[in-house]
Amino acid sequence: MPARPTLKTVPATAPIEEILAILHEDGAIVLSDFASEAEVDALNAKSKPFFDKQEAEGVAEHKIKGFRASNTTVFYDLIGEIPEDTSKLLQRKVWHQVMNEFLRHDQWEWYGKEKIARKGEYWLHTSIAYKVMPGAGAQMLHRDQGSTMIQRTGPESLTNMVSTFVAGCDVTAKNGGTHVIPGSHKWPQDRAPTPEECAIVEMKKAIWLGQIFHGAGPNVCDPSDPDALRIIYGLFACADHFRQGEATTLACKPEEYMKMTPEVLKLLGFYKSQNGSGHLKGKNPVDVWEGLQGYSGGEWKYVQA
Numbered sequence: 472m473p474a475r476p477t478l479k480t481v482p483a484t485a486p487i488e489e490i491l492a493i494l495h496e497d498g499a500i501v502l503s504d505f506a507s508e509a510e511v512d513a514l515n516a517k518s519k520p521f522f523d524k525q526e527a528e529g530v531a532e533h534k535i536k537g538f539r540a541s542n543t544t545v546f547y548d549l550i551g552e553i554p555e556d557t558s559k560l561l562q563r564k565v566w567h568q569v570m571n572e573f574l575r576h577d578q579w580e581w582y583g584k585e586k587i588a589r590k591g592e593y594w595l596h597t598s599i600a601y602k603v604m605p606g607a608g609a610q611m612l613h614r615d616q617g618s619t620m621i622q623r624t625g626p627e628s629l630t631n632m633v634s635t636f637v638a639g640c641d642v643t644a645k646n647g648g649t650h651v652i653p654g655s656h657k658w659p660q661d662r663a664p665t666p667e668e669c670a671i672v673e674m675k676k677a678i679w680l681g682q683i684f685h686g687a688g689p690n691v692c693d694p695s696d697p698d699a700l701r702i703i704y705g706l707f708a709c710a711d712h713f714r715q716g717e718a719t720t721l722a723c724k725p726e727e728y729m730k731m732t733p734e735v736l737k738l739l740g741f742y743k744s745q746n747g748s749g750h751l752k753g754k755n756p757v758d759v760w761e762g763l764q765g766y767s768g769g770e771w772k773y774v775q776a
């Protein structure tokens with residue numbers, strides 16, 4: 472059997488040209504020292520009650536059946552639950568340099584006889600905390616940008632999402648360090664991933680980025696191992712052309728939304744989309760947003776002019 476590929480690890484302070492060159496070539500990288508020990512300890516302490524709450528509520532469902540491996544707890548909306556610490560992670564220069572490279576797409580169009588060229592921006596798609604416990608199986612291999620539901624056709628397709636994982640513990644092969652396939656961002660779309668092609672990401676207080684095939688590895692630790700729990704924090708950014716023209720979930724007062732039917736609230740963004748996007752804490756915003764507490768919905772009917 473051919474040897475497993477490996478991922479390159481460089482310090483987060485390495486020259487940006489080096490980091491970008493590796494990302495273009497391999498589609499993934501480990502940046503050591505991306506977050507400090509103190510930052511990670513604070514995140515771990517603050518995330519514990521949210522993991523406990525999620526476990527009490529049961530595993531949040533995912534739009535792709537079986538997407539999450541067993542013995543895995545995730546809570547969504549890390550930015551909403553732990554705003555101060557999470558927003559600091561979103562202020563790293565190197566992170567913005569990477570997003571700038573991969574997610575700002577060029578576009579031009581005719582305006583009259585003039586060709587106007589513009590560059591898009593990026594924004595946060597999702598922020599998620601993961602706790603992967605002993606006994607967790609391997610997660611299905613996937614590309615995160617599949618969740619945008621924009622059809623990838625092959626290596627020529629634009630990168631629409633970049634994923635960042637910050638380790639909350641020593642991530643090892645034994646506790647399920649993520650399996651990733653370097654170079655799979657250049658594959659034709661009809662090539663499926665296989666477990667044998669994966670590199671295993673081992674990292675200590677580090678980060679990796681990628682638009683490539685990957686999935687959580689199995690956690691084969693004994694529960695007594697000091698690093699038996701694999702804690703990671705995922706920050707997913709996407710190109711910002713996935714936006715509405717108007718931010719309709721902010722446009723009205725809660726009492727106005729309360730009077731609207733579910734079908735109208737769906738148009739305004741209070742229900743998850745087919746791909747699961749637009750959720751709040753993993754659920755339909757209509758069910759969890761404070762402003763719509765007690766909403767019971769009206770009966771849908773077409774209104775005649």
Ligand SMILES: O=C(O)CCC(=O)C(=O)O
Pocket residue numbers: 601603610615647648649650685686687688703
């Ligand atoms: O647990 C991991 O290492 C990766 C999780 C992942 O890829 C995902 O949920 O999209």
Ligand SMILES: [Fe+2]
Pocket residue numbers: 613614615685686
């Ligand atoms: Fe993923």
